[in-house]
Amino acid sequence: MTDAMPSPLTVGQVAEQFAVTVRTLHHYDDLGLLTPSERTRGGYRSYSRADLDRLSTIVVYRRLGFSLEQIAALLAGPDDLIEHLHRQRANVTSQLGQLRALVTAIDNALEAAMSKRPATRAELQELFGDGFDEAHEREAEERWGDTPAWTQTRSRTASYTPADWTAIRAEADAVHAAFVAAYQSGAAADSPAAREAARAHRAHLHERFYDVDAQLHRGLGEMYVADPRFAATYDALAPGLAVYVRDAINAHADHQGE
Amino acid sequence: MTDAMPSPLTVGQVAEQFAVTVRTLHHYDDLGLLTPSERTRGGYRSYSRADLDRLSTIVVYRRLGFSLEQIAALLAGPDDLIEHLHRQRANVTSQLGQLRALVTAIDNALEAAMSKRPATRAELQELFGDGFDEAHEREAEERWGDTPAWTQTRSRTASYTPADWTAIRAEADAVHAAFVAAYQSGAAADSPAAREAARAHRAHLHERFYDVDAQLHRGLGEMYVADPRFAATYDALAPGLAVYVRDAINAHADHQGE
DNA sequence: GCTTGACCCTCACGCCACGTCAGGGGCCAA
DNA sequence: TTGGCCCCTGACGTGGCGTGAGGGTCAAGC
Numbered sequence: 001m002t003d004a005m006p007s008p009l010t011v012g013q014v015a016e017q018f019a020v021t022v023r024t025l026h027h028y029d030d031l032g033l034l035t036p037s038e039r040t041r042g043g044y045r046s047y048s049r050a051d052l053d054r055l056s057t058i059v060v061y062r063r064l065g066f067s068l069e070q071i072a073a074l075l076a077g078p079d080d081l082i083e084h085l086h087r088q089r090a091n092v093t094s095q096l097g098q099l100r101a102l103v104t105a106i107d108n109a110l111e112a113a114m115s116k117r118p119a120t121r122a123e124l125q126e127l128f129g130d131g132f133d134e135a136h137e138r139e140a141e142e143r144w145g146d147t148p149a150w151t152q153t154r155s156r157t158a159s160y161t162p163a164d165w166t167a168i169r170a171e172a173d174a175v176h177a178a179f180v181a182a183y184q185s186g187a188a189a190d191s192p193a194a195r196e197a198a199r200a201h202r203a204h205l206h207e208r209f210y211d212v213d214a215q216l217h218r219g220l221g222e223m224y225v226a227d228p229r230f231a232a233t234y235d236a237l238a239p240g241l242a243v244y245v246r247d248a249i250n251a252h253a254d255h256q257g258e
Numbered sequence: 259m260t261d262a263m264p265s266p267l268t269v270g271q272v273a274e275q276f277a278v279t280v281r282t283l284h285h286y287d288d289l290g291l292l293t294p295s296e297r298t299r300g301g302y303r304s305y306s307r308a309d310l311d312r313l314s315t316i317v318v319y320r321r322l323g324f325s326l327e328q329i330a331a332l333l334a335g336p337d338d339l340i341e342h343l344h345r346q347r348a349n350v351t352s353q354l355g356q357l358r359a360l361v362t363a364i365d366n367a368l369e370a371a372m373s374k375r376p377a378t379r380a381e382l383q384e385l386f387g388d389g390f391d392e393a394h395e396r397e398a399e400e401r402w403g404d405t406p407a408w409t410q411t412r413s414r415t416a417s418y419t420p421a422d423w424t425a426i427r428a429e430a431d432a433v434h435a436a437f438v439a440a441y442q443s444g445a446a447a448d449s450p451a452a453r454e455a456a457r458a459h460r461a462h463l464h465e466r467f468y469d470v471d472a473q474l475h476r477g478l479g480e481m482y483v484a485d486p487r488f489a490a491t492y493d494a495l496a497p498g499l500a501v502y503v504r505d506a507i508n509a510h511a512d513h514q515g516e
Numbered sequence: 517g518c519t520t521g522a523c524c525c526t527c528a529c530g531c532c533a534c535g536t537c538a539g540g541g542g543c544c545a546a
Numbered sequence: 547t548t549g550g551c552c553c554c555t556g557a558c559g560t561g562g563c564g565t566g567a568g569g570g571t572c573a574a575g576c
Contacts, residue, residue, distance in 0.1 A: 012551095012552065022553090023533095023535065044542075085371065086425075089364045092357055096354065096357050097432065097454055098439065099350055099354050103347065103354070109322060167344075170345075171351060195359075279563080282562080300525085300572075302571075327561095524569100528567090529564105529566090531561105531564085535559080536560105537557090537559100538556090541552105
């Protein structure tokens, strides 16, 4: 937690500090993208402070989705970063469009493959597992039965078809996956990736169950940490995830409020 | 344009009919995913009607983003297609979230890298090339000067910064890329991919320049075909694209109207 | 029957950013 | 000196094909 590290570092130390693997550093060395400025007598790579600066630039560019070749060009020439960023944005936006079309296609396939009657309890249970049994539902009723959110939830979910429920389940899984991906990539709880996951989380609840404003969203985040059953659900996906989710929700809300 | 093809087909014929490459068919054969039921004396692959049916299933699954391994499983076992579709949807949705976060990150980088003064004419010209000179602008003024769309465009674009303009350029490029990708993939003008591109096109204009309803959007589509300069711009990206864009816009509008 | 040209065959390497062994050596404390 | 942890350099694997190289096959026209 302190940066009182001696200046020349070994691969392992550098790897840990930048949350990359040793293999990645070897790879960058092979490509000539980041060659440590010294070697020890024994042949160990020895990274200077300047090497670390360069690496941090590389890591940032990588997070922006640049290829290693592009990064090398950016680091070498006085090329225009802004122009590269625009090209990159266009690429990513184009990919976004393709993916959105893909989701539409999948949804169409799903609709074609499924019947449209409202879902039975058995189907719900199969979809959501132990989390969706009668006891769970009765408790929710007792706990929130007189809140507007619960009323809204009851009226909206009553008409959902099996297709809707499986879509909802898929969305929920995707939201969880996004949180886990951000968390395990080492991104901070207020990083774009984490805030994006929080945004998706709120949008999911808002669209499928009940109106969620920033205030209520923060409350949910706190509950995920405070209520051991919610905490256990998240921590089962990745230890420490519940706290991360709460922090990401708060970061998202802060960011929106600006 | 007729399907009066003899039933046993060679790789080249099959490849053309399904818009895949010969190498792809070889690859599927290598994997055992699609082994043609016969060979000629000379060793040529010979695809029967049943082989073609199987291939069409494979192609559809590929468009839905399944891996070849998953497709093999789906074709082999009586596995649940619906479950696979949900998993696939969750994956794609997760990727969507990641990409959205990436766009945010890039935008932040761009904002950090650029100043915020309004853009100069020289900058606009550099960005948009020949399409943005004084003559062009005067003509536009004469042609549309008294329409509400043009008034709105003037008032909104006046405050755009260089960062805004480069983002707009990137978006426009992305929209074009989406049209070209859909067009060249062989997808019909009313396919999800093409309609998604049309949606992005309308959203782009709507957000950046002036309010575009379905009616106005259709009008623009017709103009892209009718006005030779617009048609030339699109056809330069890919011959026949102008007509495709118009048809995609109409398909999108029809779909929305349902 | 022979030539021609379009089509087909089977290897086999290349791509991208590493992951994952395997086999061997260095470093440091007890 | 021993042990345990770290480091080194190859070298192959991943997915879904693209792209040759080097050579055989087929149908049509002469």
